[in-house]
Amino acid sequence: MALLDGTPKAPTSGRISLPLIADPLNRPYQKVDTDNGKAAVTDYKIIGQTAGRTLIELFPHTGRTHQLRVHCAHRLGLGTPIAGDSLYGHPADRLYLHAEAITFRHPATGKEMTFERTAGFRQAICRRTDKDDIQTEQTQTQGK
Numbered sequence: 001m002a003l004l005d006g007t008p009k010a011p012t013s014g015r016i017s018l019p020l021i022a023d024p025l026n027r028p029y030q031k032v033d034t035d036n037g038k039a040a041v042t043d044y045k046i047i048g049q050t051a052g053r054t055l056i057e058l059f060p061h062t063g064r065t066h067q068l069r070v071h072c073a074h075r076l077g078l079g080t081p082i083a084g085d086s087l088y089g090h091p092a093d094r095l096y097l098h099a100e101a102i103t104f105r106h107p108a109t110g111k112e113m114t115f116e117r118t119a120g121f122r123q124a125i126c127r128r129t130d131k132d133d134i135q136t137e138q139t140q141t142q143g144k
Contacts, residue, residue, distance in 0.1 A: 001119040002068065003096035004054040005089050008078040013045040016071040016078070020064045029087060030066040032074055040064040042071045044078070048125060053083060055125045068097060096121055 019037030023029040031037075043059040056078075058068050066087070073081035073088035081089025083096040098119035106113050 001098045001100050001122055002056050002058055002072065003083045003121050003125065004056055004072060004078065004080045005083040005085075005092075006052060006080040007049055007054055008046070008072075008080040010046075010078050014043070016042045016044065018071060018074060018076055020067060020070060022065070028066075030064070030070050032070065032076060038062075038064060040067045040071070042068060042077075044071075047122075050125060053125065054080065055122060098122075 018032045018040055019034055020030045020040045021033040021037040023031045039062055041061040043061065045057045045059075047055040047057060049055070056072075058072075060067055069082055069085055069088050071077040073079070073085065083089070084092035084094050085097075086095075098117075098121070100119055100122075101114060101116045103112060103114040105111065
């Protein structure tokens with residue numbers, strides 16, 4: 001889950017496939033490199049938009065360094081950085097990127113374990129979007 005600092009000019013869902021490589025002259029940045037980069041694939045789904053921000057679910061299929069951050073910010077990806085991303089966007093009070101679920105096998109027991117936690121900013125944006133929708137509906141109804 002991420003909160004983007006703007007509104008991407010992209011479909012409401014899709015796949016980003018941009019190969020990534022470390023930028024040796026500008027560490028710790030990663031860059032898109034179609035010749036030498038390693039495969040990096042992310043699926044996304046836009047959940048809502050309000051006040052110039054976009055709430056989006058991100059589903060990485062690979063685990064490259066800064067993959068989600070680059071895929072959101074790069075012009076060949078979503079072209080819209082994650083809010084608070086001081087490397088690929090603009091700093092804020094925090095980086096608005098949150099893993100809502102993680103699953104792995106316990107190394108000793110082999111048991112599959114899942115941990116979930118809803119991002120606090122998801123709830124705040126969804127409430128704000130609901131209020132905006134209600135205000136829009138009321139305005140349209142009053143005009144009839």
